Amino acid sequence: MTAIVINRYRTTAAEIERGAHARHSDGEALAEIARAEGCLHHRLAVSDDNQEVIIIDEWLDEEAYNRFSLNPAVIEIVTRFGLHEPPESDYYRTIYDVGEF
16 A cells, blocks of 8 residues: 655745745656655645645655655755755555545
């Protein structure tokens, strides 16, 4: 089964969006590296108080995510987005659900 990785960053949606607009090519490069390493799905969300942004990814497995997150190119790009502190990360493995869609 696949792995769900949730990363929490102490930042605002505006900061993330500002970085995404200013560094569009970095975002595309990051997505390309993620797909190549085994990221199946990627999504961002912001907390109700707009003080935390979470990244919700589905990976082939935890090892695939670890290869991605330790890649020097990824670290450099993430730093340019202004995310200097390592995120709080949670890992989950998916399980079978008859009602999954």
